[in-house]
Structure formats: C-alpha cells, structure tokens
Amino acid sequence: MVKIRLKRFGAAKRPCYRIVVxxxxxxxxxxxxxxxxxxQPIExxxxxxxxxxxxxKYWIGVGAQPTDIVAKLMNKKGLAKNGQSK
Incomplete structure (x- = not known):
C-alpha cells in the first residue's frame, strides 16, 4: 500500500520533515x-x-492514503482528505 507520510531530516533537536509518498x-x-x-514545526x-x-491530489486520486499527521497538515493548508479543496 502506498502512503503519504513524513520523513525526518535536519539536525538533532531541530527536526524538519519531508512529506513523501x-x-x-x-x-x-x-x-x-x-x-x-x-x-518545519519550529518555524x-x-x-x-x-x-x-x-x-x-494526484496521489490521493490513485489511492495513496495519508497518515493521521499528514491529514492534519493537509487540513491546515485547506486540502480535504479526498484531495479536493475546501
């Protein structure tokens, strides 16, 4: 199964994440x-x-499932879980 999730990078005690498929x-x-x-949670x-x-929107359209945290980040940016804008 394909997921949309976070991948950590950055220095110690200064996390940054990439949203990846x-x-x-x-x-x-x-x-x-x-x-x-x-x-970037520190920004x-x-x-x-x-x-x-x-x-x-493309990846959700072909069946990728976002994790709970990525779904919250999508809502923060105004994207619904199904890939449609609010």
Missing amino acids: MDSREPRDGRCIEEIGTY KEGNQVAIKEDRI
Whole structure:
C-alpha cells in the first residue's frame, strides 16, 4: 500500500520533515517514490507547511492514503482528505 507520510531530516533537536509518498513497508527514512512537500514545526505558524497541491491530489486520486499527521497538515493548508479543496 502506498502512503503519504513524513520523513525526518535536519539536525538533532531541530527536526524538519519531508512529506513523501512511499511504500508502507519502507522504513521511516527509507527510499521514497516522490517528495511532495515539507513540514518545519519550529518555524512560525504561517511558514510551517509547504505542499505541492497538484501532486497530493494526484496521489490521493490513485489511492495513496495519508497518515493521521499528514491529514492534519493537509487540513491546515485547506486540502480535504479526498484531495479536493475546501
């Protein structure tokens, strides 16, 4: 199954995450199919999430399932779980 989930990068005590599409059997920091955004929890509220909306809509359209955290980030950016804008 293909999932849309977070992949950690960045320095110790300063996490950054990439929003990626990957096989659910891969480890968290393993090989991904495509990177479709970033999440930086330390930044100010408006600059935390950057998502390529067209790519996330495509992947959801072909059956990729977002994790709970990615679904919350999508809602924060105004994208519904089914890939349609609110």
